[in-house]
Amino acid sequence: MTSSLPERATDDEQQAEGGWFSFLRRNRRYLSAAGTLFVIALFGFAIFHLTSEVQYDEVVQALADTSWISVAAAVFFTALSFLALTFYDVSALDYVKRKLPYADVALTAASAYAVGNTAGFGALSGGAIRYRSYSRLGIEPENIARIIAFVTLAFGLGLLAVTCLSLLAVGEYVAPMTGMDPLVLRVIAAVILGGLFTVFFLARDGREVSIGRLTLRLPDSRTVSRQFLVTALDLAASATVLYVLLPAGTIGWPAFLAVYSLAVGVGVLSHVPAGLGVFETIIIATLGHNADVDTILGALVLYRVIYHVLPLVIAIAVVIGIELRQLSGHPVASSVRRIGGRMTPLLLATLGIVLAIMLVLSSVTPTPDENLAFLEGLLPLPIVEGAHFLASLLGLALVVVSRGLALRLDGAWWASIVIGIAALLLSLIKAIAVVEAGMLAFFLVGLIVSRRLFVRPASLFGQALTVPWLTALGVICLGALVVLLFVYRDVEYSHELWWQFEFSAEAPRGLRALLGVTIGASMLAIWSLMRPATGAAEPASDDAMERALSIVEAQDMSDANLVRMGDKSLLFSADGRAFIMYGQRARSWIALFDPVGPIDAWPELIWHFIEKARAAGCRAVFYQVSPLGLAYYADAGLRAFRLGELARVDLARFELKGGKWANLRQQVSRAQRDGLEFRVVAPENVPDVMPDLTAVSDAWLAHHNAKEKGFSLGAFDPEYLREQPVAILTCGGRTVAFANILVTATKEEGTVDLMRFSPDAPKGAMDFLFAQVMEYLKAEGYRTFNLGMAPLSGMSTRQIAPVWDRAGRTFFEHGERFYNFKGLRAFKSKFHPQWQPRYLVASGGINPILALMDATFLIGGGLKGVVKK
Template identity: 80%
Template structure:
């Protein structure tokens, strides 16, 4: 039996290995966050230089001068754009041959784009929304991954095509703005369009297209044309949102469309959240010579509010409206309400980030003179100064709380309610900011109406911020710094500014607010990055084992008996009705199977395991889980990756009659002729035959040059074997094969773990043993037999399948020298089972690959055990 201490020592040795490549692998997420912040800083410096002649008051005046007719037109075109966006998902679902009600698809797509456009980073992205929603609507993880890939590719190709067509029409107008000659702009556009056209023609009937070593199956011409039309409508409408907000006559619409497409494309490629700063820099750089920069900046601010924030608010209104059951009596509304409940936490988290940015930026920008005059008459200066400073800190705290909202923490809900109420009061006290107060009031009411969605009893203060959330803190600080420099660029800096306390001293007030936010963000980041991990996991105690076995006996999951091995730690649910068995290797906490216990106890237990693993500085992993638990893992922000398929035989229909059972009947008849005798030994009598079983096991291990495994497989441990029945085969009075039988008191499912046979056992002995065991269990009233998993089986071979599936399929086809993948599936197929997918669940990026490696080492007992099989 492998020990946890040896695993942890090996993990520590691996972590101690030097070299820059291991360093990059361990810290890639933090390095990516740093790169993002550097890029934001560079674009912030660029836009600061581009607006050197612009005054803050001029931008405010330009905003105020925007006509309500322009605002109404922008809102209308925003609606057109989002309507077009819903058809990306419709087309993607059609491509993967899945049909869902349009109302569910439209709500999912609209929420995905509202979140993705506004937040635009990993934990709060369109992909996370789609995964949570579509997993609830019955799509498999591979199908959701293909939907996300289709939507991303369709938008990218459509964006390139629309931009190039625009450049062909108006190249001479765009050239002066970009610094590239019209001829070269058109040449580049023609090359790109030619490549797209060739690809489209080659794939006109859904044919595969090879580009170097990469092979893709692109959509047929009808699908491609439809998606191009959708993209054209979307981009034209979204570009028009900004165009109608610009001063009349700034630039022609076709030329602006080309510039807009380039700005959007650069924003996407930069990987900066929502393209913040990148998009603005491109627009200002290209339009700054054709219009007043202050008017362009004012239009950009309104564009962000109308096209990014407004859809988010509308999505929350719709979901909250369903949450208060205004329409719950209608079947369609009921379906939408269930889907909306899965997406609401991410919507609230995104709005929390928007409000956090609003609170911080309002603290570094001036208060209107008339508001200051009003405050001076009724509010003492110390209270105004304190409210100003505290409001900025509440904005920082709201970023931290936003992560808890995305994860549905009850503590985050309470924290958000308190912060929103306090910030609402402070916004009135510091600046009589009615718009700011209105947004906070909306947030507060929406939270109160959605209380039941935030039920996870986890500690908000125990959460470590991940690199994307630390990046959000960095964006907040950088953004506030750039805005502060822009607003007070004419104020000469001096140390005395920090100590000026007057109603008219706006710059000192902004400096102090920025300092408080920066110090607070730095403290949070240092704590998240440097806090020590808690102690190593403890093995299960005897009392824990007794409790877990009692739960197993009441369930119908026979594989859960692997907890009897005692080589795994156990985590119980708060009410003690369910448990997770798990182990650790390197930085992975790996849970074996779904939680064991009633289904209603799964969500909280899954969440408890995930947060405990993260609190220990490790990645949470679930190994060999079933489809029925995927929605719970998706709710916690994890992704599913297919591991293989589990073979399950319906014992109620198991009968070796008919043509398809001819081969198995032949093996059974042959075993009878060879004199094989099948016996099921009850647990109380297993001790008497342990020496014979040990001899068979040792011979089997020696013959296969193998060693004992652990974790997901049992080992030959006498204390383990005597807990369950053992099926044996005798030949000439001697035991030549055996398998320990895993069953529970529910008498629903049976399976086997150890399967060992002597090298001199008659040929086909294991076929005989399995057939007789299934007959025996059927006679005992069991309904199904679990034949175990066939690794990498069932991986999609489609060229549009996710990379994970294609890599697994390749290894399945060509990896026989490492593992008998095809032979194992062929053996199980003799019993004509029903194949069910099994998954590895982890967070995105490289985590699934690292998690699978750690699980493999945990099962094999290290690299040596894996190599020796």
């Protein structure tokens, strides 16, 4: 009895741990967002405390006192830093052994960093820019993932190495700012550098280094050395941008480089968009004893404008220039034009967020006295008060429509035009904010020039904000609160402030604007998180099936005949020339293959499917898609993950002669000696042999203890089998095997779907059946034979392969107990096919894993079907 009590306690603890783990897993997105907001609030409080002796007017004066020479120097070093940043991508492309024109790489990399540095959160990350751009330039998704991984790892390790080297050189200058002994700082830096050097020495020439269960595949010494120099140049230049804006003599440059690197690193680790508040807190905390805090704050504001906003504006100006030259008929390099058009929506969306922040922050900061005096003599107070309040709400609205701009919605374009014009007028009415109005005018010009890119018909209000966008709203509100408290720290709070309406009463005006933004943001968050799904996938009607079959017959993909199973829903393009067949499992709408129909109908159909899935509260997934449409999926904000390789045989070269076909030829000869005979039954004659097919199918299912599959595989259904020819093997006059043949009228491709064998069929019957089907299709004039996909085949074995590829490769090598991965590829290899990659396309994060699980259950008919063979 006494021993059972601890056991029960242990069980209870395990259940509790499982409950907590399950809770954390289900709510990880919301907990991560809450953590980000908590960090923002924490560092906001720290900044408020560190600037307790600073007045807002002093910061404004410090900004005004900054010399134009310092500003020009900061712009120069910003350009130098971004030049260095482009070589991250150059090195990454060289590492994956791909070459692209430098102009294309430079535009992509500079735009990616302009977006990443400014926005810094999921939907508008530099990775999204790279994915959309490089996919347009023909780079495979797995190589794009390697490029992103290379760039991220190179920056992180380079930042760590530069920081440690700086601490070794100037530890005694940095130590007083951190409260640590110089010797301790140097020892920590030396240990880290020693660890990095050891790892890279062991991994020289691209060898693997294993640390416990973790295996690292690192680049060779030449690549590492070159990339370290690029990172050092980037950090040195970007640090100098801020350094030249600080008061002279604040700190030596080597010591400042260490401080700057530390601030950047902590900002990245905080996962706060653009390190907002985190970076500033560390700079003020370390330099506040060496210079006036107001001048440091002024330098930080200018640094954010020059290093973050200015490159974004320049990137947009470049793509606008490309658009204008195209509209004027000027010959522009085709690749630059292609990627420019794909990046423009994300760049404008990022600028929209910057303008939203500007509108909100300007609503909680005072108007210059001379501007306020001019307005007092020109406009009545209610108009100024209304303009001030409405401008802040327009900033909130601009965040919402910016998401629509990133998705290329036509409704978002129109809404942005209206908001931009209204905000421009209100910025002049509320404070004669010329710079603010100029930025809004630039935004409007960008929208007008790029009108042709925003053509996706969708309801803007049907696009609920996702967690990253809601996090951005929270960051904006918290930032506005910190600025309001800083600006009006000397104003004693009272309830009467809310009802003071005077030209000079700017604190009440800021309070009301912040309250309006906060209430609006809260309502948006509640609506986005609580809104119900608007619909679910519906089965295809008889009329829809007829339309789909007419499209199938007129195109080349034989697998499209799986629509004949009738187990999938259908979505047609607006002109009815193409369709997507899909199924629903849990929260996944899973489209099978690429859209069926002309490729020019794909882009809008793909987007329409994604929109309908999101409106139903589900994720959009595309299963077994080809490389042909990857750029379209990237444009829609989805990412591709390799599933395996499709085997296709060129029937013009298929013949059982010659040395390479010797093994297959022997199998065919043996099958013929065993008495196997092959024939093809036309669709109209299939009912005559249906009893024999049923007997073979029942015996096969019983022998394998299997159940019928679905979705991407055909099931034994007499109605389905009557639709296409059926290949039959007989032995001694008895049917021992069959397979239905899927073909289209174009005769471009043929394949087989449902294959069943009697347990007593002669050995080698499958080889014989496939060889005879290929001979038959070749004689009928078909050009290729589709052998189907080998799952997890072709996963990358290169250095810094994506986690998805490494996991897939591990399953392929060691997962024989679950599925015959190697055996299936070996069987298809007998026919010497051409291998083509196939992908799962979904949004990032954990969505691909959930999507693949849902697709597996959908194919297997649920958990029991997956467990059974």
